[in-house]
Amino acid sequence: MDTQVQAATREKLAADMRIVLADTEQLLKAAVSQSGDKLAALQPRIEENLRNAKARLADFERAAAEQVRMAAETTDAYAHEHPWKIAGFTALLGVAVGLLIGRR
Numbered sequence: 001m002d003t004q005v006q007a008a009t010r011e012k013l014a015a016d017m018r019i020v021l022a023d024t025e026q027l028l029k030a031a032v033s034q035s036g037d038k039l040a041a042l043q044p045r046i047e048e049n050l051r052n053a054k055a056r057l058a059d060f061e062r063a064a065a066e067q068v069r070m071a072a073e074t075t076d077a078y079a080h081e082h083p084w085k086i087a088g089f090t091a092l093l094g095v096a097v098g099l100l101i102g103r104r
Contacts, residue, residue, distance in 0.1 A: 007071075010064040017057050025050060 028046055079086050 007064065007068045010060075014057060014061050014064070017053075017060075021050060021053055021057070 028043065028050075
């Protein structure tokens, strides 16, 4: 479950970073069209930094996807090696939920 929370947090972070990068690109283009020579001189450096940030974000997304894939494979292997433990735990969880619902 902790892995699922981490994966969801990573996905949210990656999505937020994509939005920030897209907004920064739009802002840069708008500022260059309305601004003078100083910003035009900075534009190549800013664009390079944006490309680097996008590359790092892509690396981060690949690493996160790999970790999620490995966790899923590990979980699948455990479930295949110990099916009765999984069935027992699931039954116990069902009884607990049933008791909790019955109390209301």
